[in-house]
Amino acid sequence: MRLRDRLAALYPAPPTADPEVRDALEQALLKKLPPQRPSPWRRRALFGGLAGLAFAGACAMPAEYEMDFGHRIAFSVDDEAFDPRSLSDHIRGRFEGIEEMRISASMSVHESDDGTPPDMQFDVVLDIVGKVDGDAIESSLLDHFDALTATDIDVDAIDETVHGTFGGMVSHRALGWVIDRGGAEAARARILAEFEAQGLPPPSRIDVQIEDHDSPGRHEREVRIEVEADELPQR
Amino acid sequence: MAGRLERFRLARLVRRAERGDQRAFSALFSALHPVVYGYLAARVRVRADAEDLTAMTLHRFVDRLDRYDPSRGGVKAWVMTIARNTLIDHLRKTARTEVAPLTDVEHLMADARFSPEGKESDPRLQQVRDALADHSPTTREMFALRYGDGLTIVEVAAMLDMSEAAAKQRFSRTLRALKRKLDNPTPEEEVAHAPS
Numbered sequence: 001m002r003l004r005d006r007l008a009a010l011y012p013a014p015p016t017a018d019p020e021v022r023d024a025l026e027q028a029l030l031k032k033l034p035p036q037r038p039s040p041w042r043r044r045a046l047f048g049g050l051a052g053l054a055f056a057g058a059c060a061m062p063a064e065y066e067m068d069f070g071h072r073i074a075f076s077v078d079d080e081a082f083d084p085r086s087l088s089d090h091i092r093g094r095f096e097g098i099e100e101m102r103i104s105a106s107m108s109v110h111e112s113d114d115g116t117p118p119d120m121q122f123d124v125v126l127d128i129v130g131k132v133d134g135d136a137i138e139s140s141l142l143d144h145f146d147a148l149t150a151t152d153i154d155v156d157a158i159d160e161t162v163h164g165t166f167g168g169m170v171s172h173r174a175l176g177w178v179i180d181r182g183g184a185e186a187a188r189a190r191i192l193a194e195f196e197a198q199g200l201p202p203p204s205r206i207d208v209q210i211e212d213h214d215s216p217g218r219h220e221r222e223v224r225i226e227v228e229a230d231e232l233p234q235r
Numbered sequence: 236m237a238g239r240l241e242r243f244r245l246a247r248l249v250r251r252a253e254r255g256d257q258r259a260f261s262a263l264f265s266a267l268h269p270v271v272y273g274y275l276a277a278r279v280r281v282r283a284d285a286e287d288l289t290a291m292t293l294h295r296f297v298d299r300l301d302r303y304d305p306s307r308g309g310v311k312a313w314v315m316t317i318a319r320n321t322l323i324d325h326l327r328k329t330a331r332t333e334v335a336p337l338t339d340v341e342h343l344m345a346d347a348r349f350s351p352e353g354k355e356s357d358p359r360l361q362q363v364r365d366a367l368a369d370h371s372p373t374t375r376e377m378f379a380l381r382y383g384d385g386l387t388i389v390e391v392a393a394m395l396d397m398s399e400a401a402a403k404q405r406f407s408r409t410l411r412a413l414k415r416k417l418d419n420p421t422p423e424e425e426v427a428h429a430p431s
Binding site: 030036150151 | 255367
């Protein structure tokens, strides 16, 4: 039994709540909420739509999108012997269903003047696309890499339902992932797929421009997307 | 372990609930109630007390929804801090009236979930319990929050008002010390923890 499991076994699971008591509390709390008022963001969006062009007005139309972009597993580790490259081999060897995986790792060293040894920290992010169990990968990492015992492992399934506007969808960070992975063509395909999924005629124009700006120690990517269509996806 | 997106989701739900969105609040309640109740029920003996403390915590949370500041930490850490303060008040009152005159909050909080004198039937667990009992009350509380309540290091740090780096360092150092001790027991410890 590993130390992590032994520690967890020291603390018995707490009892579960009585559903009736829980529901009564929820109802009591709901009564305390203020009367509903609209989001200030929506008001701003509507104002922008009225003041702008037809495209801007269309952008303010509400829409809802299901997006599935795999998993992001992120953690920091301060063990200088840790080799992020070993992650890829470990995960590929143990899990099926991974279509694509990207590892990004950065290392920072913090030194102080008080004579204490420098603090070294890796920040590692795994982007995994495919039908995989993110929690199983997390457990596997903890079992396999002792250096991760004292760290938080964040597992995010990137399959959000985005509630917002079409403009919000194209600027959503999830689309940024598509662009990072597949460039402008992938973004264009993703937008076309969204129209097709909702049974709409394809847009007359999809313009995706990506500009990379590199300077020492810094990389910036500027993305500009414009879509023209008679009809835009709606809720 | 839920990650950054979950933290963003909870922060968004707080914003919507603050504007009176009942669906958002129900989603928030579903996410937070089990954690709050589990934390409190594991530390007080009477079920009714756990229910009362949970209600007090979540009422305070709703009363302060408009004061939530995402730059100061996640929603879960925030509500758990309220739960911890509610529990401290309760344990202080209970200690004064029912149990020994304990006034040291650190000991109260460390031992509410983990009694250093407790006994395990499995000698391997007893070995870990004994090793952990040598550490400070704050460290014992940190371990209870992380391994007993399943909170992240960031959440533990926020609840105990320490920096993430300090919490991480203390976890690392204690885990190394525990591992060393478990790998190299003294002859007396070997005898004490030998399977009967």
